[in-house]
Amino acid sequence: MHEAALSGDQPPARPRTVIEQSWGRVARHGVDPDRGGDAVPLPAEEVEQRRRASGLADVLSVLRGGLVSVADEASHIMVVVDAEGRVLWRDGSASVRRRADGLGFVEGASWDEDTVGTNAIGTALVVRQPVQVYSAEHYVRTHHAWTCAAAPVHDPKDGTLLGAIDVSGPAPSVHPSTLALVDAVARLAEAQLRTAHHAELERLRTVASPMLARIDGPVLVTDPHGWVAAVAGLPPVNRVLVPERIADGQTWLPSVGPCTAEPLPGGWLLRPVPDDGAPVTRVVLDLRERTQWTLNVSGASGQWEHKLSPRHAEILFLLASNRAGYRAPELAGGLFGDAGRTVTVRAEMSRLRRHLGGVLEHRPYRFSDRVELIVRRPADPADLLPFSTAPAVLASR
Template identity: 65%
Template sequence: MGQRDLEAALPAGTDPRRHARVLAQVHEAALNGRALPSPLRPVIGASWQRMRRLGLDPDSRAAAPVLNFEQLEARRRASGLAEALPVLRGGLISLAEQAAHIMVIADAGGAVLWRDGSAAVRRRADALGFVEGVDWQEESVGTNAIGTALVARSPIQVYSAEHYVRAQHSWTCAAAPLHDPRDGRLLGVVDLSGPASTVHATTLALVDAVTRLAEAHLRTTHHAELERLRGFAVPVLAKVGGRAMVADEHGWVAAAAGLAPVDRVALPTGLGPGRTWLPAYGGCSVEPLPGGWLLRLTEHDTAPPTRVVLDVRSPRRPELTVAGAAGTWTHRLSPRHAEVLYVLASHRDGRSASELSADLFGDAGRTVTVRAEMSRLRRRFGGILGAQPYRFADDVEVVVRRPPDSEAVLPHSLAPAIRG
């Protein structure tokens, strides 16, 4: 379920100048309500629809909000991207300079945090307002590779008049989202941008490959941190007795005692010392350890959950809240888990593996992938999910909180059951 689809703007063998002229005609026709002389790529068409609903002026040259120095430094520290910066710079800066591009790294909120590469292109970007600290979300500057990748959650190249704002038509951009391998959280977007005349069909594949290398670096670092925690956890658990586990702040289990082996446990948002409740285990006490938590499971507070709230009002922060007599627990969902749970909430009678495969992929044959994902979900969320068919438990009340605009429900998703 983690496969990326590359949305390149320029198919191999296409003449860039001719393609730019066609796109300009499509742009004019779309803005004037006329029939399009050539079809738009779906990801671009969906973005343009969002821009029209926002009422964004395609001729706007108003400056997007820019962070001051202190704000920019704070966003850099909070982004989680600094650790990946050496890999990204090593893989992209020399190429950016040779190809008359700049490498741009933005955080999950669309703020441009770092910008390196060709000095001449940086000066052109300055004139456009494409500077460090600027807000480059779609809502601020229209359809663009960074902002649209944040919404679509997939790599994308945007060329010439595919940009909604005319001032950007002389640019080509290729961007890929970068995720935290510890929890699947979107950290930001890696982008190569340059003059439209420098467009190349392979740029997006390169950006995506380097982004994957950066994610692999973060994963290796996490494994080393978990090993260090494991060395500390084993003697701690030997002294504790009873059912207990030591997990890092993302829920990855370093060691456990008296429990079936599990790689990860879903921890509530904002976990702190004291007592908490986990859907898969019931009540537990929480004690801080260097680099993680000691979770001692109790024999009481194991009442099953009675209510589930799936909140998809935020396009980038879907959450699941599970409540019962023993307590309430809230967890931020990955995009894929949000999709699955939304489909199951829409079909309380349940879905078979083949039906869920068609719902998510438009292909009923990807049942092995679906079963593996559902197995992970059921381990993580305990008694709220059943199987044969996959469904929310019959005795659990399910509430879905949606945004007013149906198109804003999980806007990153391409799942037929959601976009259909």
């Protein structure tokens, strides 16, 4: 199948969908199937900087505890990469590490699809799902002697992709349980990050409590990601959308309106102020990147840019593609190929509308007729939300 795909011949069978789509992406991006790209490793100082900035150092003990002993005994190595696919740490079998050195699979090397073609690490970062790649499923021929299984790790604070963990080794050592183990350890790491975040919110709540007792009127206390530690005079919510930067002590929140913002250790104290009623006038849905998507909302009162989760990026793209809107069964069909999954659709739309008041309408679900909507797509249609298997997205590609 691999040779037929490269030569343009009719393959004897079709590869798995995730592999077939990845082969198509890397072929369009010009990856050399014989040697891959120029994966020049970063210098040690930059690797160390990336380790500190990755958000993964705090869970490294969990990753090592769950995978290193297994990898070592099975003649595999455990690899941790950042969101760009740069190798940050390697552990496990010394003999396999030496073999990996021959491929350039070393600390600081880039292991994304555009550099080394289809592989578990780079492909998992694109599709945002656990992936196992075996032997000739790798696009580059020099990797056919390997098997690898990788799972992405996300920051539970805001859903940001932090990177991925991987177990790799000689192809004959492949085991069907490896992918499940890697995915389980990735979820365990996310759970530890979530626990640490809850502790941060509790500390913020303790700091803010005396201040709330002295304030009249509505007030919110949030961490930098908008998670609410305390609220008074407003309906209780778990999270509001706050901008990454707040200047001059003023901000505007789509779900609250204009606010004054006072910095707290580890967050913000937000106090709503009278709204002039100016509506949202412009929405920009930016889908040009393969692993990060944003929604920019602006009006006379201010501007807001929000990073989208994969699911919300899919939903907003569908709504942007049909300004007349969708009933819940229609939206479920476009997302899942199953018009009966209306409960999931209604729950996701409820979350979106709670954050994006004035932008989204319901009955049917749609972008408001009052806003100017701009959709920025990737130059290559095949790069549109490459993680997505939604029937409507596949048709748009």
